[in-house]
Each structure stands twice: as C-alpha cells, then as structure tokens.
Amino acid sequence: MQLEDKLKVLRLPGMRFELECEPAFTKSELKAIERMVDAQLLHRQNAKYRTLKKKAKLKYVNATVNSINYQFCAGLHRHAVEQLASSVWVKRHSNVFIYGEPKRGKSFVACALGDEVLSQEFSLMSFDFADLIIELRLANSEGNMAAYLQTLNKARVLLVEDVSPEKMIDKEISLFNELVCSRAKSGSFIFTAEKPPAQWSEAFSNQVTGENIMKCLMFKAHVMRV
Secondary structure (H helix, E strand, C coil), X not given: CCHHHHHHHCCCHHHHHHHHHCCCCCHHHHHHHHHHHHHHHHHHXXXXXXXXXXXXXXXXCCCCHHHCCCCCCCCCCHHHHHHHHCCHHHHCCCCEEEECCCCCCHHHHHHHHHHHHHHCCCCEEEEEHHHHHHHHHHHHHCCCHHHHHHHHCCCCXXXXXXXXXXXXXXXXXXXXXXXXXXXXXXXXXXXXXXXXXXXXXXXXXXXXXXXXXXXXXXXXXXXXXX
16 A cells, blocks of 8 residues: 555544655655554554454454464365355355354354454454343334344444254244345354254244345355364
C-alpha cells in the first residue's frame, strides 16, 4: 500500500495535502513519515481487533490457528485450516462446519478460526446452540423477532457451538430456519457439532424445513472433521 493510500485509510487529508505541496522531502524524511503512518495503522488495527474480540465472547480467547494441536485433533488437516484462515469464505458468505466426537477440540478450532476472522476486521458473535434457540424463542414470544435477527445479522460471522438438530421441536426449527434464511446472502456461520452436516436433515423432526435449512447452509460450505 502506497503512503497516499495509507493516509486515505487513516483519514488524514491534511497530511496528504502537505505531502503533495512539499515534493522536496528527502528519502529519509519520507521513510520516517511512512514509519509513523505504519505505526498508527498498526495501532488502529490492534485497537479494532481488541474491541471486536471483546464483543465476540469466544469460549477460548487465546485460541489461534498457530496454536492448534494437530496430533490431538487427529482428523483435522492443516491445509484445510490454513485455507480457511484467509477468511475468503467470509467474503463469499460461505459457512464452516466442524464436527467430531466430544472433547476432540472442535470448539478450540472454531475459536481459532474466529480469531482469524476478527484479526481481519470482520465482526463475530458466538453462542452455544441451546442458548441461541432460547434467545430466538424469547424474541419471537415478545414480538421482537425481526429486530433480533437484525441485531444478529450485524455480525459477519455467527459462531454456534454444539448444534443438536435432533433436540429441536418444530417451532424451534422454524425459528432457526428464519435465522438461516435471513443470513443466506449477507453473513456466514461457523458450526460445531457431533454429527456431520450430511446427517442433519434427517435429524430434524420437521424434515421439510430441515432440508430447506441445510440447502441454505451447505451452499459453498466447508466441512472439517476433528
């Protein structure tokens, strides 16, 4: 990124104007100015990351892609994780499914990917699946469903842990379907679950709605076994 572009990002039109009006800066002076601008950019990025991370409320706040133990997460492929670490999938509104047996590191891996999302200045909110369903039911009963969905959809990524489709009743499936459909072209999910997503449709008690949910979620989806 050129110095002029950095000053645009920092919204410093005065400095840009001064540099354009004073073309006689020496190379060493320009390098010194650029170092200060880079330091300010880094400070701003770090401050935004800390703010986003505080709001995200990740279960494992210190989880990073570099700290994943691939020996413990025996079914996990490093290459797949590294590809997702670029967060291109967020820009494409894709979803990530992480499944496997209990206590195999699913949540840690999800939080590590969540940390990468935050480091690239995308917003994220995290939930336990049971708590999310309770919040959806409460919003619906109070007539605030549209407003609550709008709040959730401000986050580019929703991290939802311990998804259990088989435990949902029809009304909860319908509410979950509303959430999924509302984010189809505007946001992404990271899910953790014991069952692979291929088995979710048959686990929903209302399979018609369940199939619609999975049709939305599986479009351009990334699936990883831990």
